[in-house]
Amino acid sequence: MSRHVGWIAGAAAAVLVAAGAITYAVAEDAGSDSGGGTPAADSADAGFARDMAVHHQQAVEMSYIVRDRTSDPEVRRLAYDIAQTQANQRGMLLGWLDLWGLPKVSADPPMTWMGMGDMASGEDGALMPGMATDSEMRKLGELNGRRAEVFYLQLMTDHHKGGVHMAEGCAAKCTVGVEKKLAQGMVEAQQSEIRLMADMLRKRGATPRSQ
16 A cells, blocks of 8 residues: 555544544434334344445545545535545444444345345445445546546545435435434435536536436
């Protein structure tokens, strides 16, 4: 691992660890809002928490990679905001699983809680809708300047679209009120960022990979 890549991984890990500081305070809210029962391991509440924690982790990693590949203040600011927001949300999701006494991994395929367990191929590391492949992550780490900015915005647009789909599933299926509220907030925030990234791509003479 190069010193550059090691710094990126270390920075992303530091954000994720820092996010854990708020985990248990937020988790207590989920416990008090669970309607008197703990969600089951195969519930939508648990499935969403596990899967979105993994989904968010990749967004944090992507954002720290691009912040080291461009000096553009607009892209760097967006990447920082996404990394901070999604690291904090990941801490909440993992904290709820701890509070509920549920495992952070499952033998079931990702997206099983949405009835889509047979759709996630996991090919080249893309475990869930919108996730970048391992090859795409390596490519992002090799680009610089405008090319890195465009590729990041395209990858993150796809990532957000997949995240919105998952969050809409939790908003419809989850039973813990505070988790449903978080999921709905993700939908609204990420849809807004999708529109912002479309504008940023247009400024750079590019378009999202999928319309």
